Amino acid sequence: MKILVIGGGFMGTALATYFNAHGVKVSIYETFEKKRIELMNDIRLSDIQILDELCTIEDLDFIIEAIPENLEAKQHLFAKLEQLFPPNITLCTNTSSYLISEVAKLMEQKGRLIGTHFFSPANISPLVEVVPSEYTEQSRIEDVMALLKSMKKKPVLLKKEIEGFVANRLQSALAREAMSLVEKGIVSAEELDFIAKWSLGIRLANTGPLEQRDINGLDTHLAITKYVYPTLENRPTPLPILEEKCASGSLGLKTKKGFYNWETIDVQAYQSKKNNILNRVIEVVSEGDRKMKYKALVKNSAAKHDVKFVEYEVPELKDNECLIRVKAVGICGSDLHMYDGHGGYDWVTYPLVLGHEVVGEVIAVGNHNATEYLSKRVVIDPYKSCGQCDFCLRGETNRCDFNEFRTVKTPIEALRYGFREAGGMAQLMVVDIKNIIPIDQNVSDGVAAISEALAVSYTAVKKVEHFHSKRILVVGPGPIGFGVAAVLIGSGNKQVDMLGTAVDENRLKLSKLIGIKSTFMSEEEILSKDFKGYDAIIDCSGHPTVPQMAVRLLKRGGQLVLVGINSAPFSIAMDQIVRGEISIDGSYGITRRNYEEVLKLAAIPSYPFEKLIAEKVPFTQCTKGFEKALNKVSGKVVISM
Incomplete structure (x- = not known):
């Protein structure tokens, strides 16, 4: 070089x-x-x-x-x-x-x-x-x-x-006001500099002017500006005090006279002293830029319960990245499967920071052109799709396999955070800026933490046309099932039933709280009523017996949406599908569009999402939260930071 x-x-x-x-x-x-x-x-x-x-x-x-x-x-x-x-x-x-x-x-x-x-x-x-x-x-x-x-x-x-x-405009505005105050006889040059050093100087070394306005309160600043702004120096030409000093040859240090008398000052010693102080100030301010450390819950291997807290250093952010201070994380079914060592997750990258249902605040960005995201409360889109395949171009990012066709439909390559890359069960999280979604102030941290799961439910619901007016059975009173019901009920649908089993008796109690019409524990119980059939059944249980049962319970022209995942095969009599004109749809994951839509719904009071939070546990007790979720509490368990 x-x-x-x-x-x-x-x-x-x-x-x-x-x-x-x-x-x-x-x-x-x-x-x-x-x-x-x-x-x-x-x-x-x-x-x-x-x-x-x-x-x-x-x-x-x-x-x-x-x-x-x-x-x-x-x-x-x-x-x-x-x-x-x-x-x-x-x-x-x-x-x-x-x-x-x-x-x-x-x-x-x-x-x-x-x-x-x-x-x-x-x-x-x-x-x-x-x-x-x-x-x-x-x-x-x-x-x-x-x-x-x-x-x-x-x-x-x-x-x-x-x-x-930027800096010189700020400095010029300050200098103009400073000279004006001296010119008006409010203070001497020495007194003004003393005030500036021991108030603004100290604060500006650590807190920028707009950051300080936020800290003080913008309403407070507005009230001050209305009173003070009209009195501030705003002459568009150099002030007479500056013109006069320059005309008389008082140019400052170079001529030994300016606002101060420099004739008796050892300039070299003075500058050396100032440089030493400046170095120490930079050293102190730089402490805030040193790599921060944070704790994260890490799943070390596929083995059951093989988790521990690990301390990491925050890496230097790339231009496309931001740093999130995590506020809350929802425990998802996939988190439970990985924690409990279940099969079917051999595609996951271990060791892994768990958690993909994340809400937090942006505290740093890698690119100074992205500062508009700072201090924003956001959720994380866990998918990093290619953006180029036919699916991505249609907005179907939950189907993106980076343009590869697969005869066996494995978890898509686009699913990243909390699976193939570090998730959010951590005090801090580094995220691609493209993967953050700002959220409405009316959405609580708790609801935001379960919003990705709600988007899974919403994606399934949207498979059913005119879902707000159809009679629908939701199978499986787990978090996704209750999310489906909450979306339907929030939309105004009053014909929503839920089916569980005998072991779900406690969980089904939540049904009444969110407005589900009827709950059942068996197919026979449904048929014993004056039953006219369902327009749609959304299965969130993943049990292989559900499709056969659904064909019996659906009206002709009815629709079965499968959300729950199970690798077990199932069989249905073909004549029942044909004669009944029954359609079967799979629903997998979320799309960015659906996630953004469900976040808008979360700000509407008619959607009972807050009631789906069963319990909040502190970050230090993550494993307690996992155990509670494994014991099938009524709703979602949220880890609060």
Whole structure:
């Protein structure tokens, strides 16, 4: 890696020493002879080549301009650089205020130029504002971001260019108000800086201005702004106090006089002290960026009850990822099967963090352009489909096998979180941003934690046309069965019955609470009534005897939807299917569309989803929650973080 820095001033030398310390071969081009001699005698720059003319440098990768803030000078410089250096070299400007498109005005190859606004002292301050213009080529953006990250800088890519970018606009607004307060005689310069350091300064090192507004309450801030905003300094020209100081030659540290008197100050010692403090501040602030650790419940192998808590470090997030602070997790039937060592899960990747019914809050994103998701409460879509096969293009993501045809219908390849990738039975969870779904504030964490299971139920219900008006029997009073019933009842259907067995007597008590019309424990019990047949039967039990029974209980033209899974074969007399015009449909998993729809239903009070939560257990007692679910409680068990 080779970099040429244009300008050997304070910023240029800071950049050169920083890149050199990180293994980059650096050259500095400086036009003033006196300055060049200073640079060549500076021991810090002993490994850096000092140039007195612009010349070809073999294998050069980047040129970073760090000359004084003069727009015309920068424009002519880049017009010259693009002629002298080949197109593969990316040109960077360290302007702190000018639009990048303005700096590129005289260039023919405007796509080569990108803004890299380093902060002084550049060898210490980690942040860099990366500012493309409308012309900047995408490859240049990617190369610069990769370079800065590899150099341990903290680059932020701005979505569009604006005068002064972000940090300097914030700084300029603060400085203008500060000078105005001094000009008006409210405080002295020393008093103002004392107030800023010991209030805003301390807080801003840890909490951004908008983050702090959220903490204080936006309603509180609104009330303050209505009273204070009209009195804030808003003159569009430099304040007289600044104009007068500059006119009199009081330019600050460089002339030994500004708002302060610097004549008796040892500048080198002063700057060294400030840099040491800045380093310590960065060290403290960086503690928040260090890898966080979290605990997760891990199924080590296919063996029965082979689970334990494991501590992990949060990895560095990729651009497509976000970090979720988990709030609650629903225990699914598949979680129970894996926990209890049941067969049929040899396709699962062990060791595995269990849990795919997850609700949490987004606390970090890998891409600064995705900050709109921060602090959002979300659920997780456990499917990562290919997005290209015919099924995906039709929105049938629960059928995606990544364009592979299979004679044996195994669990689809798209099913990932909690099966082939780490799930959410953990304090934290890394998730692809595409797999998060923001949820309505009216949906509780408990209901959100069972919403993926409700989406399974909803997907099955949608197999039945006009389901809100048909007489329907739900077989199996487990979580999916009750979810099916709750969806039907919430839609206004008052003709919903449920069938269980003698061992389900306690579980069937929940039926009355959610509005099920009648409950039965046998086929004979159903037939003993004045029975006219069902329009549809939705089986959530997976018992192989159900299809035969369903044919007897269905009206002609009736529909059987199979949701419960069992690898056992079943047989039905073909003449009964044909003469009865009975249709049989399988329903597997969820689609993104159905999940989003059921989340909207969850915010509607008529859907009795809250009643489906049987019990909540703390994360530290996960295994207790598994045992309760295995003992067939009435509804869902939710792990609360």
